[in-house]
Amino acid sequence: MNKVRYINNNLMIVLFWAFIATILIFQLLAVDEYDLHKAIIYSSMITSTFAIYVHLVLRKVIKRYIQTKRISSLILWVFITAFIASIILTLEDYTIDSFFSQDWNRHKETMLPQFFGMLMATILISGIAYSFELYRHHIETLKATQVLKDSLNDLKVKSIRQQLSPHFTFNILNNLQFLIQKDKNEALKLLSQYSKILRYYVYESQNKAILLNDEIAFLKTYLELEKDRLKDEAQVDVNISIEPNDLKIAPFILSTFVENAFKHLSTKHKWVSVSIQYKGNKLYMNVKNNHDDKINEQPKGMGLEQVKKRLQLIYPDKYILEFDKTNNVFSVQLNIKFE
Structure with missing residues (x-):
């Protein structure tokens, strides 16, 4: 060249x-x-x-x-x-x-x-x-x-991924522990799905961008596993409407919000709502969960702070991220504009 x-x-x-x-x-x-x-x-x-x-x-x-x-x-x-x-x-x-x-x-x-x-x-x-x-x-x-700015951004994104990696992995292992204690046969069945999640995380997190459909598929698997883990302990409402497309997105941008919702659930009357839609050239995501103020004074954990940094680096001036905490309900609204 x-x-x-x-x-x-x-x-x-x-x-x-x-x-x-x-x-x-x-x-x-x-x-x-x-x-x-x-x-x-x-x-x-x-x-x-x-x-x-x-x-x-x-x-x-x-x-x-x-x-x-x-x-x-x-x-x-x-x-x-x-x-x-x-x-x-x-x-x-x-x-x-x-x-x-x-x-x-x-x-x-x-x-x-x-x-x-x-x-x-x-x-x-x-x-x-x-x-x-x-x-x-x-x-x-x-x-x-x-060139220096791009290199710096790459280094920052890699650093952020390394910080997210143990956080996500510990959650997965903790979920698996619950399953083994409840039903060994069910745990063995779901272990294969957990393996897919971990494999997906290890390999896809190394890419700068992945197919949006792959991220959604990963997210659906994660939600199903959380439903199986919590059973009747929590109400999980899911509304995902994404037509097949060739759009790409940074890995684990969406799943971090869902993971955070389950991490900070209330100890009573557990409830999580996940809504994802794609209209025109914009992706709309809304995640809600109830929480206990006394236990979780700040439901926004390290994962959310890190994903905010990733959004600023990867989608400058192309996203809107809003947090809201009202009546023990924590809500995240994310909009991403695709070119």
């Missing part, structure tokens, strides 16, 4: 100077003393000198200024290099005119005006080159900053 970009940049540079040379040829042909042959030679030499000056001399001066930020040094070096380049260009102009006219003394009186003309042209080109180089440096800085 970098090699292709390098080739494309060189091609654009060649085309640019070829365009300048062509324009100069047409301008010279408008002057009576220039024929096509002389115009091509003059244009080629002058354009080549300008190109060498810009790419081999001026760009190095400008890059050095960008690193040091010394404007006085930049002005001094640009003037010196422009002065030298103007002398060379004036000599080239004199040589070409004298060669075609075979009169080496004829054009001496015009050298000084030509020099100042070349100096003005060189300074103008220096200003244009400086603007382009500064713009290029700005773009490269933005790209480098974005």
Whole structure:
């Protein structure tokens, strides 16, 4: 990819100077003393000198200024290099005119005006080159900053996953303990489903994004297992309406809210409600559970705080997350906009 970009940049540079040379040829042909042959030679030499000056001399001066930020040094070096380049260009102009006219003394009186003309042209080109180089440096800085930002975000997401991993795993093992104590046969049957959940967590949590349908399937399995674990101890209402699609979502964004609801259930009259719908290009999720104020002063656990950070990193300006605690009912409303 970098090699292709390098080739494309060189091609654009060649085309640019070829365009300048062509324009100069047409301008010279408008002057009576220039024929096509002389115009091509003059244009080629002058354009080549300008190109060498810009790419081999001026760009190095400008890059050095960008690193040091010394404007006085930049002005001094640009003037010196422009002065030298103007002398060379004036000599080239004199040589070409004298060669075609075979009169080496004829054009001496015009050298000084030509020099100042070349100096003005060189300074103008220096200003244009400086603007382009500064713009290029700005773009490269933005790209480098974005790469660093993306890398930092990846590190943050990985760190958050590592923090969530033991929390989720301990809940799974705790649920399995309840099942084994109640009914060994049922525990063996449901153990296979728990294995699927753990396998899903281990492998899918390593991906930046997974299919929304896979996350929903995982969530349904988790809800069924919680229903089996709690039996008649809790009322679990589930309303999930997701049509098959190819949308992708960050893993465990949705399940964390459901897990948190079961973790902070009230000790009496346990109740959990999970509603997930997808309309247009937005996903709507609402999770509610009742809790005991005296036991759970802050039902928002570490898992919710970590998922908030993930949402901020992965879906900036594309999500709405609201918490509400009213009459011993804790509610989470999450909306995610998909592009």
